[in-house]
Amino acid sequence: MTLFIEQCLNGLQFGLLLFLLAAGLTLVFGIMDLVNLAHGSLYMIGAYFAATFAAWTGSFVLGAILALGATLLVGMAVEVIAMRKLYGRDHLDHVLATFGLILFFDESVRLIWGPAGLSLPLPSWLQTPITILPGIQYSAYRLAIIVVSVAVAAALYFIVMRTRLGMLIRAGASNREMIGALGINIKLLFTLVFGLGAALAGLAGLMQAPILTVQIGMGENILILAFVVIVIGGIGSIRGAFISAVLVGFIDTLGRSYFPDLLRLVLDRNTAATAAPALSSMLIYIIMAAILVVRPEGLFPASRR
């Protein structure tokens, strides 16, 4: 039982992390109609920045804040230098150009930080487990991730639904000409949105950093999961991204820990042990396929798109 609760929390934590990544991706797609494969690179850069700044300042929190700002700046720079020229072109161009950016970022990181990975040590106050229920302890750090992610998700919801910036974002998603007609600086808006997406990816990366190693290519793996999340949720929909991210987080985490046991009920021990790792990694993709059969546009299709 303890293990089950812990796995559920792990699933939630992973799902929320995926949401941070997917939110930026889906926001950028919904508003600028841009497919950004290099989103995973921003995740990686966030982690590298955090590891570096934390080492310089000697403070985990200060390092994380600086890294967040730095990733935001990198994102805005990328938008101004490269992405801006891609709006309105077809998706193949986006895919190719941002694939080029991945190569550039991976190699830049290798050049600056070297091929070996970095680690981001946690301060001691985040290392001690916390008693969440009588008799059940849980990692303080993972709990912190959950709290931060939920806060960010709430803030994001507030920004998109309740503020002037959010109104512009929603208008941009449905009517680009209108924004132009209102005399709003659409270039600046796009730069800000892209920067925001980058910062979200960076946040996900730096929060994941203490759990995994900070290494080159870390963004390429998780990017595909973020794609799965937005395909299931409906591309362009923040709400869909949130629900489907949590869903994917749960299924992936619980699947990996319990699916082998389930398999043992129907197969003999040896076969189950052989097939389990391959099958449990298929789980979320099979669910994605099933959802697509029923709803080709995802669970929450953004209007008109």
Place this chain on the structure above:
Amino acid sequence: MAEPLLQVDNLSKNFGGIRASDALSLEVVRGELHAVIGPNGAGKTTLISQLTGLLHPDAGAIRFDGQDITQVPAYQRSLLGLARSFQITSLFLDLSVLDNVLLAVQAHQGHSFHFWKNARRDRDLRDPAMAALKRVGLTERAMQPAFRLNHGDHRQLELAMALAANPRLLLLDEPMAGMGPEQSARMVEMLRALKGEVTILLVEHDMEAVFALADRITVLVYGRVIATGTPQEIRANAQVREAYLGEQEATHG
């Protein structure tokens, strides 16, 4: 009078409170060029959309060559021999002019799961395609990509694609729209040459062209037919003059 090729009976279509087609009836006789005219908002586009199957009428029937096609889906109507040219050109712009027409012929000939034989050299496809291109005067541009053609030639190509399906009835939805005087004149010449070979239903704004070409004219106002007759009869019809031509003359000063 010969048996009608197209017979429209009491067609009605409402959009909200607006009657776009109001108990509309007309007949197109084999071999004639029948024009439909009417002021803006008379329901010409709605009529064409119902004839091609893009819209379904609320009431009434459409018979083509004796067969009730009211419920037949759009692409099957084209197989029956009812071809249209699109008002807004919708070509395969990055393919060659010939390929555009080849596809139209191919669509008419049924399925395309032939993987090996060279379609561009297949006489069954190429001959009708080249014949259609010749008719519209685009033979020499056959190998050019379609996007290189100007607007007038795009309309000619649309017409060639409609002709390539060897239709029995050709629906032309404002073929002169957006054309300069020279291009319009060329289109009129071509339609004159086609007249008699193919039965044509022409919806057009250009009055000069309509009166020069049509055997019979139907005048629509607010979704109703107010008159049908030869160009002379229509010119002489007082109701038409009042509802339509008068307004035209007035605006033209």
Place this chain on the structure above:
Amino acid sequence: MIRKLNLRAVVIATLLAALLLLPLYTSLTGDRFALTLFTRIVILALAAVSLNLALGYGGMVSFGHAAFLGIGGYAVGILSYEGVGSGFVQWPIALGASALFALVIGALSLRTRGVYFIMIPLAFAQMAYYIASGLARYGGDDGLTLQNRSSFAGLINPSNKVQFYYLCLALLLGSIYLVWRLTNSRFGLAVQGARSNDTRMRAIGFPTYRYKLACFVISGTLCGLAGILLANNTDFVSPAIMFWTRSGDLIVMVVLGGMGSLFGPLFGAVALLFLEEALSRITEYWQILLGPLLLLVVLFARGGIDGLLKGARRG
């Protein structure tokens, strides 16, 4: 225009002659490395030819073609590991598995439009990657070493480097011929019509879904063939062969060479591997140069090498 068209013909003829005579060169100079490198180029060119069929002619941006490389390769690897060494058995199974996978992911992803189509093959290819990583019996993450190359009852000996090179080259040229026939057939015309204007195609009565799906399956099967050859060439297959960035490399080859052009993928494969060679002489961190170069190709040279040779830009 005519002169430039000839330039293209000259380049193609020279390239083909060079590929045909390469083993002669290597046997004279004893440069075994060149033969290995070029066998690899020829195989990747075959993969690019297959992707070009879906991407260039069919307009389907498949970011999952590396999965077919993996499926072809793993089918050979697993069968060989389980004691089935005959190519007459291995190859049809490998091709069948590739075709089946293409049919399933094609059927799912072609129901959707636009950007979904990019992401869905990408996700399923990644699924194939994780499955292969989970196959503990067949090496998991570390991959699987082939004990023997596919055997063809003495007809061809794939273990002989020169024979294997010519086998790959023949299959590459055969595939280019196949694509030429296909794209000029009624089927090919319908597929290109669907790429160009899907709405109009459906309006005039083409069920475009079927044509695109058939095109995707042929493309995936052909890419599976490249996977078979790749595994035989390296005597090894691992999940890395189908990591999604590998699909990106294939797309880069196709676009660099010229989408929807018959010899474009061959140009692209040769150019990309030579570019790697040249850039890596400038700096160890050569991908820092390749990345922005891709961006420039996207922005300014959409026709790729073939477009430059033709002197006309597409789109």
